[in-house]
Amino acid sequence: MSKAVKCCGKTILWLKLSNSGDPLKLMIPSYNRKVISGQNNYLGMVTSHMMKETEMGYRGSKSVFLMDTVKEQRVDGSWGLLKSSISTISNNKSLRCTLTGFEKNYQVKIPSKQLNRLFYSTGPNNKLNPYFVSGFADAESSFSSTIYRDKKLKTGWHVVCSFQIGLNLKDSFLIHQLKEFFGGIGTLTIDKKANALKYLVRSLKDLTTIIIPHFKKYPLLTQKAADFILFQQIVELMMKDAHLTIEGLQEIINIKASKNLGISDIVKSEFNKINPVKRAIIQTTNIPDPNWVSGFVSGEGNFDVGIRKKNYKIGYQVYLRFRITQHTRDTKLMELLIQYLGAGRLEKDSRKNVLYLVIGNFLDLTQIILPFFNKYPIFGVKYLDYLDWCKIANLMTLGYHLKKEGLEEIRKIKIGMNKGRK
Numbered sequence: 542m543s544k545a546v547k548c549c550g551k552t553i554l555w556l557k558l559s560n561s562g563d564p565l566k567l568m569i570p571s572y573n574r575k576v577i578s579g580q581n582n583y584l585g586m587v588t589s590h591m592m593k594e595t596e597m598g599y600r601g602s603k604s605v606f607l608m609d610t611v612k613e614q615r616v617d618g619s620w621g622l623l624k625s626s627i628s629t630i631s632n633n634k635s636l637r638c639t640l641t642g643f644e645k646n647y648q649v650k651i652p653s654k655q656l657n658r659l660f661y662s663t664g665p666n667n668k669l670n671p672y673f674v675s676g677f678a679d680a681e682s683s684f685s686s687t688i689y690r691d692k693k694l695k696t697g698w699h700v701v702c703s704f705q706i707g708l709n710l711k712d713s714f715l716i717h718q719l720k721e722f723f724g725g726i727g728t729l730t731i732d733k734k735a736n737a738l739k740y741l742v743r744s745l746k747d748l749t750t751i752i753i754p755h756f757k758k759y760p761l762l763t764q765k766a767a768d769f770i771l772f773q774q775i776v777e778l779m780m781k782d783a784h785l786t787i788e789g790l791q792e793i794i795n796i797k798a799s800k801n802l803g804i805s806d807i808v809k810s811e812f813n814k815i816n817p818v819k820r821a822i823i824q825t826t827n828i829p830d831p832n833w834v835s836g837f838v839s840g841e842g843n844f845d846v847g848i849r850k851k852n853y854k855i856g857y858q859v860y861l862r863f864r865i866t867q868h869t870r871d872t873k874l875m876e877l878l879i880q881y882l883g884a885g886r887l888e889k890d891s892r893k894n895v896l897y898l899v900i901g902n903f904l905d906l907t908q909i910i911l912p913f914f915n916k917y918p919i920f921g922v923k924y925l926d927y928l929d930w931c932k933i934a935n936l937m938t939l940g941y942h943l944k945k946e947g948l949e950e951i952r953k954i955k956i957g958m959n960k961g962r963k
Contacts, residue, residue: 669722669920672829673836675759677719677920680840682706682765684772686797688790688808698808700784700793702776704752707732707739708921711962715839715921716740723751748776762825762833763871770821771796825874828881831917839919841865844930846955848948859942859951861934863910865898872896884909907934925962929954 683705691699708716710731716738720727727742742752753773761769775793783789791812798804798817809815828834843864851858867875869889875898879885884905888897900910911931919927933942933951941947957963 669718670830670832670836671722671755671759672832673839673920674719674722675756675761676833676836676838677840678706678756678836679761679763679765679833680837681708684765684768686772686775686793686800688794688797688805690807694785696785696787696790698790700775700779700790701743702745702748702772702779703741703743704748704772705739705741707735707737710736710738711922713738718920723755726751745776745779749780759833760829762823762828762837762874763867764823766823767821768800771800771818774818825877828877831913834878834881835914835917835919838865838914839921839923841867842919842923843959844923844926846930846933846951846958848952848955853943855943855945855948857948859933859937859948860901861903861906861930861937863900863906867896867898869894869896882909882913903934903937907938922962926958929958 685701685703685705687701687703689699689701690697704727706716706719716729720729720740723742726744726747727740730739730741731737732739742748753776756769760766774796778784778789778793778796781789784793791814794804794808794812795816796818798815799820804812804815843866845862845864847860847862849858849860850856865875865878872887875887875896878898879887882900884902885898885900888899889895890897900906911934914927918924933954936942936947936951942951955961
């Protein structure tokens, strides 16, 4: 459990140690706070607090203290950057942590590079929030129903339903997190040509008992929810073996005809009495949980940094932008997101049916977007882009983008973000 406290005039966070009583706390400045503030509060400084062990709450501590005094230290840095060694040594009887020292001494100064070993997540507990999963599925998943010829079957046709999410191999850890979230069901396959990893659930039992119940409890908010409803109907028919009869197969084809990709030309040529069922129009009126937003942004969001020539003293202008991309059929949902976040505007791409929610006002970015995703973090490789984006926001807040050295540092960070990330 963490809590903000005042220490030496600075606000920091303390963390309760899992094997200690309530008053024993290891006070550590949070990493996100450090990114925003631009420094490690009191650089290289340790603040000690003495207390009696009898003053500590007791919860069956595993530590052994041979004296009646323990030392509590505030350590410069954060859990993400520390190589901590917490121990109770009989000769010293104190808690000890290795300090990171000044930020200039870090091996890598760009925040995202420091956290690669943390698998692109924001903490040691990588369990995904169920609303996050639904938001991410709204952005990246598909509910597929495939019909193809199979001479071995009495009907001559085979029907397969699957829930799937495919991501770049850079996001393989997030794919594994999703598989773990759903209890380990499904399979993972690598598409070497596309450099992608795909999570696939095809078992009717798994779809019926795990996947479908999840999305009924934590619903999709985009028009993809209409595909999910039709997908559920097909799965229910298959559970009754309807796909093994011509009549049942025709009913499944009628449902599939209303899904996004519709019916293939081969199926159309063999079944000429196709009557598409009515497709639902999803009318989302509220966003049930902020974690849905963080999941959706993990898939469809983008943290941009731009540098353009300008008639300034330095000759260039640096600007930040946050965007969410979506099909125009979800215009109402995008308007709802603007209302939910309290900032942004919509931009349409005249060349295709694409809509962008755009926030470019620096005050909105630093006072709304940044605090929101600090509280409800995104996951995956995009989290690294977010950290770099925060670093640049901090440099701009301090005015470094108006100096040659600061501009060069921003250029260096920008090159490794988004498509430039290796």
